Amino acid sequence: MCTSTGLGRVGRAGGKAGLFALFLSGAFKEGLLGGAHGIGHGWKDATVGRGFHPYPIVSRALRGLGPPSLLGESSHRALSTATVHPMSSPSDTSEPWFVTAFRADYRELYAHRDDHAAEEEVAHLIEQGLQGPVLDLCCGFGRHAAAMTRRGLDVVGVDLSAELLRSADPHIAGRLARCDARSLPFKQSSFAGLVNLFSSFGYFGEDGDLEVLDEIARVLMPSGVAFMDLMNPEFVRATLVPFSEREEQGVVLTEERALENDGLQVVKQVCMTRPDGEVRRWREEVRLYTVADLAESLQERGIEVESVAGAFDGRPLAADTPRQLLRLSRR
Numbered sequence: 306m307c308t309s310t311g312l313g314r315v316g317r318a319g320g321k322a323g324l325f326a327l328f329l330s331g332a333f334k335e336g337l338l339g340g341a342h343g344i345g346h347g348w349k350d351a352t353v354g355r356g357f358h359p360y361p362i363v364s365r366a367l368r369g370l371g372p373p374s375l376l377g378e379s380s381h382r383a384l385s386t387a388t389v390h391p392m393s394s395p396s397d398t399s400e401p402w403f404v405t406a407f408r409a410d411y412r413e414l415y416a417h418r419d420d421h422a423a424e425e426e427v428a429h430l431i432e433q434g435l436q437g438p439v440l441d442l443c444c445g446f447g448r449h450a451a452a453m454t455r456r457g458l459d460v461v462g463v464d465l466s467a468e469l470l471r472s473a474d475p476h477i478a479g480r481l482a483r484c485d486a487r488s489l490p491f492k493q494s495s496f497a498g499l500v501n502l503f504s505s506f507g508y509f510g511e512d513g514d515l516e517v518l519d520e521i522a523r524v525l526m527p528s529g530v531a532f533m534d535l536m537n538p539e540f541v542r543a544t545l546v547p548f549s550e551r552e553e554q555g556v557v558l559t560e561e562r563a564l565e566n567d568g569l570q571v572v573k574q575v576c577m578t579r580p581d582g583e584v585r586r587w588r589e590e591v592r593l594y595t596v597a598d599l600a601e602s603l604q605e606r607g608i609e610v611e612s613v614a615g616a617f618d619g620r621p622l623a624a625d626t627p628r629q630l631l632r633l634s635r636r
């Protein structure tokens with residue numbers, strides 16, 4: 306059974322240095338960086354800790370390569386040969402939350418965020434001017450990448466979760482790679498379009514979040530268009546449900562939610578109990594950014610906020626709209 310574990314301190318989750326060490330060791334393991342195999346310290350020594358499998362990862366050291374050559378072969382091979390590590394134990398606190406949270410069973414929690422929803426969202430984004438080549442930044446299991454591909458866009462999807470990437474539609478597996486959003490392997494101005502969907506921003510502390518903006522600005526070509534789909538802070542604060550429980554196909558899900566850091570961060574403690582009694586717990590910590598919070602940082606990086614909608618149906622942002630869908634353009 307799931308019981309409350311309390312909501313702990315919110316701080317910068319994980320260490321960039323540790324993750325970067327992981328990229329390097331993963332890349333060395335794959336020979337991607339041209340270095341020696343079996344470099345002195347293996348992935349187990351990286352500070353992301355026990356339980357995180359060294360799924361081949363594409364490092365920023367490969368920035369010189371453009372999307373097609375990078376993602377056609379090496380990444381596809383990497384994705385199809387990787388073995389998925391068993392889930393970490395609930396007591397494993399050494400991983401950053403954004404590693405622990407996005408395992409394969411994350412799909413069960415957000416089952417309604419499915420291919421059908423992705424089709425509709427992508428249709429709206431294309432109407433709003435999304436063009437390829439597109440980077441789906443933090444693509445998860447690639448539902449939007451698949452929908453964009455079906456609509457004829459040239460798409461690359463990246464995500465940090467090996468398990469979610471592995472569960473993607475095989476038709477797009479060759480278009481996906483495991484990368485960290487703060488350190489992308491693509492050369493400057495590689496993409497005419499970029500999407501960052503379903504609250505996939507606000508995970509890394511202020512410095513880390515700015516690094517993501519740096520990367521968005523770097524890989525987007527001049528006049529390129531990007532869409533960021535974020536929670537609407539005002540709506541979240543007004544409607545937060547502190548506790549809920551539901552059952553889906555015998556799996557019981559409890560979710561505890563709280564606002565922390567003066568209401569700047571929404572924290573969710575999830576507990577999943579399977580019919581056989583297996584329990585997994587994880588935590589999500591997402592910084593709530595308003596458009597005003599982001600606009601200046603984006604502008605400093607050569608990106609303008611062109612418009613903001615309150616949902617994927619295009620309605621204007623208001624206190625009662627659940628999302629903030631930002632349309633951005635690169636100068």
Ligand SMILES: C[S@@+](CC[C@H](N)C(=O)[O-])C[C@H]1O[C@@H](n2cnc3c(N)ncnc32)[C@H](O)[C@@H]1O
Pocket residue numbers: 403404407418442443444445446447448463464465466469484485486487501502503504505508
């Ligand atoms: C809320 S999910 C959204 C996934 C997808 N965009 C969708 O709509 O289904 C957030 C995603 O961000 C990914 N993620 C977390 N940290 C990341 C990082 N440092 N670099 C790249 N992806 C990351 C997670 O693995 C997860 O798939």
